[in-house]
Amino acid sequence: MQYHRSLSSVCLLLSSMLIAGSAHAFEILVEDEQGAALGNVVLLVDGVPPAMSQPPVMDQIDMRFVPEVLVVPVGTEVDFPNSDEVRHHVYSFSDPKKFELRLFKGSDAPPVLFDQPGLVVLGCNIHDQMVGYILVTGSPQFAVSNAQGKVVLNDMPAGRWLVSWWHPSLGEQPPRSLGEMDLRRSGLELALPVKAAASVEEEKKLSPLQLRFRKATSHVAH
Amino acid sequence: MLRIKHLQTRLILLLVGLLVLVLAAVFTAVYTSTTISAERQARQRLEVGANVFQRLLELRVRELTNATQVLVADFGFREAVATGDLPTISSALLNQANRIGADQALFLSPDGQIKISSKAAQSGARVDLQAAGTLYADALLAVIDDQPHLLVEAEVKAPVTIGQVAMAFELNSELATEMKQLTGLDVSFLTIRSPVRLAVTSTLENYLGLAEIQTDIISKTIMGAEFLSVQIPLLQQDEYLVTAELLSPLDEALAMFDMLKRELILITLVALIMSSVVAIMLAGNLSRPVSRLADAARRIGLGDYSRPVLLARDDELGGLASSLDRMRQEISSREQQLLHNAYxxxxxxxxxxxxxxxxxxxxxxxxxxxxxxxxxxxxxxxxxxxxxxxxxxxxxxxxxxxxxxxxxxxxxxxxxxxxxxxxxxxxxxxxxxxxxxxxxxxxxxxxxxxxxxxxxxxxxxxxxxxxxxxxxxxxxxxxxxxxxxxxxxxxxxxxxxQANLDQAYLRRMRIIRDLPYAPQLKELSVVFQPKLDLKTGQVGQVEALMRWTHPELGAVRPDEFIPLAEQTGSIRMLTQWMLLAVVSQLRTWLDKGIHLQVAMNISARDLEDPQFPERVAMVLQAQQISARWLSLEVTESALMKEPELSLMCLAKLRDQGTELAVDDYGTGYSSLATLKSLPVQNLKIDKSFVMQLADGTDDAIIVKSTIELAHNMGLKVVAEGIESAGSLAWLRLRGCDVGQGYFISRPVPALQLESWLETVPQRFEQNGI
The missing domain is CATH 3.30.70.270 (Reverse transcriptase/Diguanylate cyclase domain)
Incomplete structure (x- = not known):
């Protein structure tokens, strides 16, 4: 069953790309504030006709949520297949959707309906390091940048449209507007106010309390 | 400046002083090394203690971290946090805090603000987190409500951080005491918000701690006790300063050596006392004999040789003592000798x-x-x-x-x-x-x-x-x-x-003194006593006798001054004067036709002079007088003095023709046999035998036998001292040749003799000769 769905997804993707290719498929490069390619950036476009979308899946591979960031329209059911050998206990305490998929393997877990817009942060009660984000949105078109910072919008009619963006670093904050812009310009690059991944990593070592007194601390005992 | 006069004191001072120096050096060395050692030990303890302290803190932190991690990992708790169920969170915090023994548990928002405090939840008070700094990876040191706290925190993730839990452990006296029990060090926690001391906790009473950063190990005195101190800064943030100070009591370390020191002091004291005693004995042993010797020498110096100098020792002092004793004996004997010689x-x-x-x-x-x-x-x-x-x-x-x-x-x-x-x-x-x-x-x-x-x-x-x-x-x-x-x-x-004889002595002295001047002062004169030929009744010979009339003493008898003249040697001068006077009278008489042989006395002293015979010859020749008119009489004792010289003289005189007689025969000790060898012709028997002649007396026997023996030897015998007719008659009867004495005539001056001579025939021929 899964195999077929995947296969159909691939077909859909191919047809949409074909449409995009013949019609209006555009690539946008997203960078952080230091000019580095930024992945996991969600671009949302409002005012356009909704694009075709595949059934959304939040897989778990190698104890990671794949994809890390998933955007789904409101009222979408999402499958949580488990590709790992180990069990996962996926949960979310986020307001748009609180749920819990206790210790499941394979495709045991039932799909979850996300009927409220907003950000749903996913965790695994067994593997604390697993974090995933499902952005439930009402925007008709959206795309997520890959690791190279590339965002592909397939079916984009000409004209200026209201564009907003979101990144996990924004947490539960709503997507931020970029204003109206023509995304059909080739070679469009978006520089977003997102801290470099390295500094984020560094800050992660410190607890919030430490961060609070960090500036004042001049001497740290070993 | 103090001068030490006594050898003993000096020796004692020297010996004891040296010992004090040595002992002081030893004591100082031991004291210093033990002190250094104690300090080193204290330092080591301090360093070890500091490490232990760190390890304890780490251990505590790890335990607490684990406990805290358990809490934040709890799904229910996370759910409570995620759903903002504050009462559940608060009760869970309190529960966990009690379980792990935390003073309080805190729940903080993702931005570090305290949302819930277990303490506040109980007391209702507000909790003030004033400062916080990382101590270890998951541990912070925080100042909460002015008190220092060890803060162990854990994030609550769902799965992103939705909050934070912190367990706070106050650095209180309980902890300090525990630390002290484990490390053996005193522990102080000090919290300062410059410049105010917010909190001081110490295992030492009334210790306020050090208000500034101290980087090295230092020693300090707290309430009179010595400590080595190391300070471990736990938090330094803005005006906040939290330190832990570890104190190693130096006194305690030193106390380990106290017994050693007490023993050392005891040993030092005992050694000092013993050595003092030894020094005193030694010094006494040296100085006592020295002062004894000094006393002995002083006694000897004062002339007390009675006590021997004894010192029963084999060393130099003993040698000195025996030398002193020898000296004492020799001085004593020499002094006795001197004394003996003096007396x-x-x-x-x-x-x-x-x-x-x-x-x-x-x-x-x-x-x-x-x-x-x-x-x-x-x-x-x-x-x-x-x-x-x-x-x-x-x-x-x-x-x-x-x-x-x-x-x-x-x-x-x-x-x-x-x-x-x-x-x-x-x-x-x-x-x-x-x-x-x-x-x-x-x-x-x-x-x-x-x-x-x-x-x-x-x-x-x-x-x-x-x-x-x-x-x-x-x-x-x-x-x-x-x-x-x-x-x-x-x-x-x-x-x-006898007192009056003393006068005689003085008189003799005067005579001796004045006699040499008598010839010059013409105090001398000559008197003549006739000698009667008993066979013929004729007087052909006289004896010349010297008279001295002293101007003060008057007439001085020859018996008195002649011996003195012989003693003093002035007799030769008198003999010479007499010789001149006699020869001069002979000249006078020969010129008058009076033929008399004149005899005069000579002294033994005259005969000792070898020139005497020539002088006699010269005097006779000067007056053209034949030697046969002169007769010289010498006492037998005089002949005995220098027999050879006298004999030579007499022989010469005899050869010159002078007639010689032995005078005063019988008073000396010469025998007739001796007389036989003398060149004399006459023998004069001493008047002491003649004066009281009577038949049967010893004197008579001596005189009679003397006459007979003299005649046998061919000598003429002259008896002097005849004072009575009886004596004269007795002598004539016994064949004595010549008589002389008062009965015949006293000695008289020359002129008187001349007139006496004229009466001779009538007197003695009448008296029945």
């Missing part, structure tokens, strides 16, 4: 004049009675001249030993050269003393073998008695000298001192 005659070893004087002084002072006798050897100077000093000394020594055996009781025998033997006898009266002296003289007069011949020595004695004659030793010695000089050979060989 004794070296020849005889008898007491000398000084000693006799002392003895007299002692006896007089004691108020005793006794006598002093002087024994004088007649003609001792002639003996010396004749035989030499050595022989006479032998003789004197012999006499001394003989006398020594014949002393009366309570006597002391002394000898003074030039004076004679002195006998001091106590408790003996004068009469018995004379008897004793007589016995001694008799003993001494025995014939002795001397210079190869048997001789009889002639002794005189003088005796004085004290206190009758004097109470002064010197006076007694003078008086005994006078007494002795008053003694005469024969019956009066012992003379007792």
């Amino acid at each position: 004794h005659d070296p020849l005889t070893g008898l007491a000398n004049l000084s000693k006799v004087r002392d003895r007299l002084g002692t006896a007089l002072a004691a108020g005793s009675q006794g006598t002093l006798t002087l024994l004088y050897l007649v003609g001792v100077e002639h003996l010396v001249n004749a035989t030499g000093q050595t022989r006479v000394e032998e003789l004197i020594k012999d006499v001394a030993s003989r006398l020594d055996g014949a002393l009366p009781a309570n006597s002391m025998l002394g000898f003074q050269p030039g004076m004679g033997f002195l006998v001091v006898t106590e408790n003996l009266d004068l009469d018995r003393s004379v008897v004793t002296a007589d016995a001694m003289l008799t003993l001494l007069s025995k014939r002795v073998s001397f210079a190869g011949a048997k001789v009889s020595l002639q002794w005189l004695a003088g005796v004085v008695e004290w206190p009758r004659h004097s109470r002064d030793p010197d006076e007694l010695l003078r008086q005994v000298g006078i007494a002795q000089s008053d003694a005469e050979l024969g019956k009066d060989r012992i003379a007792v001192y």
